[in-house]
Amino acid sequence: MNQIPALIRVFAYLALLTVGGGMAAFPELKVLTVEVHHWLTFTQLIHLYSMGQMAPGPNMMMIVSIGEWTAGIAGAIVVLLAFFGPTAVLALLVGRLWKKLEKWPWRASIEKGLAPVSIGLLLAGCYTIAKGAITGATTAAIAFLVFMALLRFKLNPAFLILGGAVVGLFAFGIK
Amino acid sequence: MSDAAAKPALQSTPALAPAAKGASIRDIFLEFLLIGATSFGGGVVAYLRSGLVAKREWIDDKEFVEMLAISQTLPGLNATNMAILVGDKLRGTLGSLAAIVGICLPGAVLMYIVGMLYHVHGDRPVVTAMLKGVAAAAVGLILATTVQLGRKSLAHVYDLVFIALTVLGVNWLHQSVPRVLIAVGIVAILWYHPRRAEKESVSQ
Numbered sequence: 045m046n047q048i049p050a051l052i053r054v055f056a057y058l059a060l061l062t063v064g065g066g067m068a069a070f071p072e073l074k075v076l077t078v079e080v081h082h083w084l085t086f087t088q089l090i091h092l093y094s095m096g097q098m099a100p101g102p103n104m105m106m107i108v109s110i111g112e113w114t115a116g117i118a119g120a121i122v123v124l125l126a127f128f129g130p131t132a133v134l135a136l137l138v139g140r141l142w143k144k145l146e147k148w149p150w151r152a153s154i155e156k157g158l159a160p161v162s163i164g165l166l167l168a169g170c171y172t173i174a175k176g177a178i179t180g181a182t183t184a185a186i187a188f189l190v191f192m193a194l195l196r197f198k199l200n201p202a203f204l205i206l207g208g209a210v211v212g213l214f215a216f217g218i219k
Numbered sequence: 220m221s222d223a224a225a226k227p228a229l230q231s232t233p234a235l236a237p238a239a240k241g242a243s244i245r246d247i248f249l250e251f252l253l254i255g256a257t258s259f260g261g262g263v264v265a266y267l268r269s270g271l272v273a274k275r276e277w278i279d280d281k282e283f284v285e286m287l288a289i290s291q292t293l294p295g296l297n298a299t300n301m302a303i304l305v306g307d308k309l310r311g312t313l314g315s316l317a318a319i320v321g322i323c324l325p326g327a328v329l330m331y332i333v334g335m336l337y338h339v340h341g342d343r344p345v346v347t348a349m350l351k352g353v354a355a356a357a358v359g360l361i362l363a364t365t366v367q368l369g370r371k372s373l374a375h376v377y378d379l380v381f382i383a384l385t386v387l388g389v390n391w392l393h394q395s396v397p398r399v400l401i402a403v404g405i406v407a408i409l410w411y412h413p414r415r416a417e418k419e420s421v422s423q
Contacts, residue, residue: 059294059295060294060397061294061397063293063400064297064368065296065297065364065365065368066296067365068396069396071390071396072397075395088337091341091347091353091354092330092333092334093354093357094350094353094358095350097357097360099259100255100325100329101254101255101256101258101263101324101325101326102263102296103296104296105323105326105327105330106330106334108327108330108331108334109333109334109337110334113334113338117331120327120331124323128299131293131294131295132295134293135293135299135303135304136303136307139286139289139300139304149413150408150412150413152411152413153411154408156374156407156408156411157409158291158292158404159373159374159378160373160378160382160407161381161385161403161404162291163365163369163372163373163378163382163385164382164383164385164389165385165389165396165399166364167365167382167385168386168388168390168396169361170361170365171389172390174358177351177357183352183355184355186355186356186359187355187356188359189359190359190363191359191362191363194359194364195363201262201360201363202259204356204359205356207356208352208355208357209350210352211352212348212351212353213352215348215351215352217344217345217347218348
């Protein structure tokens, strides 16, 4: 079955939800790709998403992998265009308008009002992914240590995630 | 509002004005490509700042913070929204296009390859074991990033109420993200209505 139209719909819609960051769309990403369209399992989604956190650039590039799985190279390209195209046009237009609205009093209200909502959406996304990724004491400890290390020290998160891979290998892989 | 509408002819092209430092489309593409290829481990905003403000001097810190505020308010990833805004400031629409393609390209190619490899080898026990650790570490990273962002962008105690409402709406009431975004968003924007801001700036 041709999945291209569904890929376009899903990822253009998801992009509109990424207020504050990609994580804000995660709960809907899970529902649509796992439960509605069965493009991949929840575990696979978590794996791809967390590997994507190590990749350079915007942190949602794992959508390319979903596109590729579903419909090959065409799927990958379509997903990229659907996810980044509409919001790019929106940012271009609103960015220009926003500058002109410098004196508009509601501009500050919108920025201040949406700030906590976007943090809430990011936390809701964290919770959704944590429910799948934190499965016991070991994974909880890894997440907690990475969290504390990042707040305390200036570290490159990529190394911590690689560290997580090593701990995972010894904790779950070697019997 | 009426002021801006009255003189569109004067204001319609400020974004197209050539940048002071004479950034060409090629420069823009290459700088964003470099940022897109080197910003391992998230935190792409810090890379943007050092590349665009410190190294290239295309924008200053004040502009950077303003653009970041817009990027966070609008849908779309912060990194790509920043690319659009900076590209537009430097070279208009074409500049935006060069910037967003540049910043996305390296990660997209990498994740295309990673996705293919994972599809073939993802079932191996060694790989699932490592990815279990990677996923747990990623949760710690995402939470830390959110906390750091919150520290920077939240001003008042009642922000915590809006955060709580949003989380409860999505995770506990299982409402869809857009529904929660619109409902809590409208309440929060009205809460921060302009007269409150005025009162607060007067009282300070």
